[in-house]
Amino acid sequence: MTTAVVTGASSGIGAATARLLAAQGYRVICAARRADRIRALAEEIDGVAIECDITSDDDVAGLADAVGGSLDVLVNNAGGALGLEPVAEADLDAWSTMVQTNLLGTTRVTKALLPALVGARGVIVFVTSTAADSGYEGGAGYCAAKAGERAVVESLRLELYDQPVRITEICPGMVRTDEFALTRFEGDEEKAAAVYRGVPDPLTAEDVADAIVWMATRPAHVNIDRLTIRPRAQAAQHKVYRES
Structure with a gap:
């Protein structure tokens, strides 16, 4: 049976991806x-639950033990953003957390x-973000973590060019x-709702x-290097149509 690991599977894009992979016949x-x-x-999906904090060496070693010697798909989804302050007011503890999860984890x-x-x-x-652009x-802080x-x-794709493993990246915009x-x-x-206020049909977790x-199930000789996915209303990171 083909096996997939999805990190950050407890909600959002991770949970939606786990469900869809299971529907495609993967042991998730x-x-x-x-x-x-x-x-x-x-x-729900007849999968396996592994409690894992990706910033913990011990937790990740436990995940590797559970996987064993063969893994068909890894979806590196765990991460996230904290805060929206200018650099002059940066919360460096929050920055450290974003780097520890998105990059190092x-x-x-x-x-x-x-x-x-x-x-x-x-x-x-790898689930990065248009914030990496x-x-x-x-x-x-978030852009730096995702760019990292x-x-x-x-680098990994270049290092493994002669190995039978594909390295792909998806960059969601407004989800x-x-x-x-x-x-x-x-x-x-209130602040969370304001991000999406007036935006017709932002992406959903299921869209991503x-x-x-789709990327993970292409033929073995096909590599989707990078895919950017945005809602139609978002023409660029800074240009979003909002209905009044």
């Missing part, structure tokens, strides 16, 4: 910190599972999920999951 290992959520998801998981992926001629899908006001993650993607903006603004529902699964 759902990895996240919130054990109750991933247990419920794993039961993702690299930790990739390093640990890479032998199993090479052994299975597998594919890695350029900076925007208030986004320096992209640097790992680009409305249950938690992304709420986490960014520490549970402030559909693209991820």
Whole structure:
């Protein structure tokens, strides 16, 4: 049976991707910190729940043990944004958390599972962001973390050019999920709602999951280097149509 690991599977894009991979016949290992959520998801999709904080060496080693010697798909989805302050008011603790998760945590998981992926001629899908493309006001910490993650993607693809593993990247733009903006603004529902106010049809977690699964299920000789996915209303990171 083909096997997939999805990190950050407890909600949003991760949970939607786990469901869709399971529907495609994969045995899905759902990895996240919130054990109750991933247990419920794993039961729903007949998968496996592994409590895993990707910033922990021990947790990631446990994930690698659970995977074993063969892995067909790794979706590096865990991460997220914190805050929207200008650099002059930067919360460096929040910046450190974003780097630890988006960049170092993702690299930790990739390093640990890479032998199993090479052994299975597998594919890695890194979920970065259009924030990796350029900076925007208030986004320096998140943009830096995601740009760093992209640097790992680009370097890894070059380093493994002669190995039977594919290195792919998806860059979502504006996606409305249950938690992304709420986490960014520490549970402030008004600030979170303002991000999407007036925007007709932002992307959903299912939209991004559909693209991820498409990327992961291309023939073994096909590599989708990078795919940018945005809602029609978002022409660029800084240019979004909002209905009055």
